[in-house]
Each structure stands twice: as structure tokens, then as C-alpha cells.
Amino acid sequence: TASIFSAIAMAPRDPILGITEAFNADTNPAKINLGVGVYYDDNGKVPLLECVQKAEAKLMEQPTPRTYLPIEGLGAYDKAVQELVFGADSAVIQEKRAVTVQALGGTGALKIGADFLKRFAPDSQVYISDPSWENHRALFESAGFTVNNYAYYDAATHGVNFEGMLAALKAMPEGAIVVLHACCHNPTGAELNADQWGQVIEVVRANNLIPFLDMAYQGFGDGIAEDGAVVRRFTATPGPLLVSNSFSKSFSLYGERVGALSVVASTAEEAARLLSQLKRIVRTNYSNPPTHGGKVVATVLSTPELRQLWEDELAGMRVRIKQMRDELVKKLAEKAPGSDFEFVRKQVGMFSYSGLTKEQVEKLRAESIYAVDTGRICVAALNSKNIDRVVDAIAKVL
Numbered sequence: 066t067a068s069i070f071s072a073i074a075m076a077p078r079d080p081i082l083g084i085t086e087a088f089n090a091d092t093n094p095a096k097i098n099l100g101v102g103v104y105y106d107d108n109g110k111v112p113l114l115e116c117v118q119k120a121e122a123k124l125m126e127q128p129t130p131r132t133y134l135p136i137e138g139l140g141a142y143d144k145a146v147q148e149l150v151f152g153a154d155s156a157v158i159q160e161k162r163a164v165t166v167q168a169l170g171g172t173g174a175l176k177i178g179a180d181f182l183k184r185f186a187p188d189s190q191v192y193i194s195d196p197s198w199e200n201h202r203a204l205f206e207s208a209g210f211t212v213n214n215y216a217y218y219d220a221a222t223h224g225v226n227f228e229g230m231l232a233a234l235k236a237m238p239e240g241a242i243v244v245l246h247a248c249c250h251n252p253t254g255a256e257l258n259a260d261q262w263g264q265v266i267e268v269v270r271a272n273n274l275i276p277f278l279d280m281a282y283q284g285f286g287d288g289i290a291e292d293g294a295v296v297r298r299f300t301a302t303p304g305p306l307l308v309s310n311s312f313s314k315s316f317s318l319y320g321e322r323v324g325a326l327s328v329v330a331s332t333a334e335e336a337a338r339l340l341s342q343l344k345r346i347v348r349t350n351y352s353n354p355p356t357h358g359g360k361v362v363a364t365v366l367s368t369p370e371l372r373q374l375w376e377d378e379l380a381g382m383r384v385r386i387k388q389m390r391d392e393l394v395k396k397l398a399e400k401a402p403g404s405d406f407e408f409v410r411k412q413v414g415m416f417s418y419s420g421l422t423k424e425q426v427e428k429l430r431a432e433s434i435y436a437v438d439t440g441r442i443c444v445a446a447l448n449s450k451n452i453d454r455v456v457d458a459i460a461k462v463l
């Protein structure tokens with residue numbers, strides 16, 4: 066019998082999860098999934114960081130009852146996040162102008178921020194990079210915004226179309242919400258240089274745009290402080306700022322859902338009002354965040370030996386990705402003379418827009434090598450055992 070559910074259409078499949086499904090169904094033991102958004106170690110495994118295991122052991126020495134956390138999350142976590150994101154000596158922390166709420170990963174942080182902005186800047190439109198992380202558009206649309214693109218990637222140079230980006234920023238109406246990747250652009254790997262960031266900040270502030278920095282890969286580019294530099298440069302200029310950050314990748318804690326939203330206000334008093342409104346959004350969505358991931362991250366960040374261990378382990382991940390970039394470029398130069406993949410070395414973070422076309426990606430699939438149709442590959446899914454097979458297959462489809 067018909068019900069109000071009878072006419073509901075099937076929602077479109079998530080393009081990236083679709084690749085994973087096809088990969089899982091492939092019976093070839095030599096299959097390789099470059100379509101993921103996850104860091105794998107040289108054995109092709111998701112690492113369980115030693116700093117995380119030690120923090121968990123430490124927490125288990127004195128097990129605590131699982132009471133509710135405050136709506137805004139664990140105090141020690143929020144404090145540690147602020148120091149990591151803004152820098153421990155930041156004026157916005159000293160002046161109590163920054164508020165931070167623990168969130169369900171970077172995605173949860175973006176959604177709290179989107180709901181907050183919809184309430185207080187309801188007529189603004191959102192602008193995301195072309196292309197951007199595939200969930201940005203859907204997430205801001207689901208919060209009720211119209212979402213537009215700004216020029217970003219330049220396929221001809223495999224870098225940023227900076228002229229186009231700056232022109233787009235200049236053309237945005239006052240109050241527009243601009244989502245910027247603070248570092249390690251997903252999906253392209255193409256980054257602005259320091260001078261270009263300066264120009265972006267100038268236009269954002271001069272035209273009273275609302276910057277929303279998404280930082281899901283702090284530490285995967287040039288280092289923890291280096292990757293956070295853009296956040297600090299924004300805080301050095303007056304005006305609103307939202308920052309979402311995620312520990313999914315940097316702590317390899319994907320399933321624990323650890324992230325945070327930080328909002329910078331112009332005074333401490335304004336910050337207190339903002340926090341009260343952020344708490345209202347959290348309270349009406351999921352009431353308060355889970356305990357485990359936040360405790361682990363807070364323990365690591367605030368215990369000097371564990372903090373050092375984390376920084377070393379994160380550096381290990383960063384260095385391995387760079388090695389894979391180097392090897393990919395070198396090996397492709399040998400196996401596919403005439404091709405030029407030098408740009409892969411300049412790209413930053415976990416991903417590379419490889420320049421492979423949809424047709425070439427489809428041909429790779431016939432070799433049981435899976436990439437995104439756009440040509441995005443996860444460099445962190447390459448390792449010393451699979452890189453030769455990947456290079457041979459790419460050389461074959463070029």
C-alpha cells in the first residue's frame with residue numbers, strides 16, 4: 066500500500082564511496098585503490114599512531130565514568146585546539162576573542178558553522194573553490210545556502226588560476242561567505258604561495274567577506290605551524306573568521322570523529338554571545354560530543370612526550386607522501402618519456418590532480434587500479450610495493 070514514503074526517489078550515489086564499492090567487489094589480489102581520502106602507511110594499512118595508543122593506555126590507567134561532556138566539548142580539548150590552530154601565543158586567545166566547540170570531525174565543524182551563519186547571515190551566499198572537497202557544496206546547501214564556485218584550479222598549469230580567483234573574490238558581494246582550504250587543497254593539491262594569500266586576505270577584508278577556513282590536513286603540507294600560517298595571518302587582520310579543523314587524518318582517528326569549529330569575534334564579550342549561539346546549535350543537533358576521541362587528542366596535545374611523538378609521527382606521514390610524489394615523478398619520467406609529471410612534486414598534501422582524463426581513469430580500472438574520474442589520486446595510497454604497478458599502468462594509458 067502507498068505511504069508518504071512511496072514516491073521518494075533514490076538519492077544519488079556518493080562518487081567516492083562508489084569507487085570503494087567497485088574496489089571491494091574486485092577479486093584481483095593486486096588491486097590498488099587510489100580513490101580514497103585516507104592516509105595509508107608503506108604497508109598499505111591505516112596506521113594506529115603510537116601516540117594514540119600511549120594516550121589510550123594512560124587514560125585506561127584511571128578509567129572515568131562516561132558522563133556527558135559539556136555542550137561545547139571537553140575544555141582541555143577546546144583549549145588545545147585553539148593553541149594548535151591559532152598558535153599558543155595568539156592575541157585572539159589572550160584577548161579571549163576565540164571560541165571553540167568540539168565537533169564531529171571536520172564535517173561536523175563545517176555543519177555547525179554553516180548552521181550558525183545561516184542564522185546570523187541568512188541572506189549571504191556561499192562560495193567554494195572550483196573544484197572543492199565534494200561535500201562542501203552539499204553541506205552548505207543542506208544548511209539552506211545558495212552555493213557558488215570561485216575559480217581555483219588551472220588545468221593547463223596544474224596549479225592555481227590566481228588571476229581568476231582574485232577576480233572572483235573582488236566580484237563577490239559584501240557579506241559573502243568564502244570557504245578557503247587553509248592548506249593542502251582537496252582535491253587538487255594546488256596551493257597559493259604566501260604572497261598570493263596576502264592578496265586574498267586583503268580582498269576578503271576590504272570587501273567585508275566572511276572567511277571560513279577549512280583545515281583538514283594541518284601538518285601534511287610543510288609542517289604544523291607552517292600549515293596553520295594562513296589562519297594566523299587572518300587573525301592578524303580585523304574581521305570575523307571561522308575555522309573548521311579535523312584530526313581525522315593528522316591523528317589517524319577517522320572513526321572517532323574529532324574536529325572543532327573555532328570562531329573569532331572582535332571582543333571577548335561578543336565571543337561569549339557567539340559561544341552561547343554555537344551551543345544552541347549543538348544542543349539541538351546532537352546535544353554534546355563523544356568523549357573518547359577528544360580525550361585522546363587532548364591528552365596527546367597536552368602531554369609533552371606524547372606531543373613530541375605525535376609531531377614525529379605526523380612528520381613521518383608527511384615525508385612519506387613527499388617521497389611518493391618524488392618516486393612517482395621519477396618513475397613516470399623513465400617509463401613514459403615525453404610525459405611531464407613534474408607538477409606532482411609541487412602539489413601539496415595527500416592528493417594530486419594527476420591530469421589523467423576520465424577515459425584514462427577508466428582504462429586504469431581495467432587494470433584493477435582505482436582513481437577518481439576527475440583524475441584525483443591519493444598519493445598517500447601509494448607505497449614502495451605498489452608504485453611500480455601504478456606507474457606501469459599509467460604509462461600504458463597515457
Ligand code: PLP
Binds near residue numbers: 198280281311
Ligand atoms: N574538509 C576537507 C577539505 C576534507 O578533505 C575533509 C575530509 O576528507 C573534511 C573536511 C572532513 O573531515 P572529517 O573526516 O574529519 O569529517
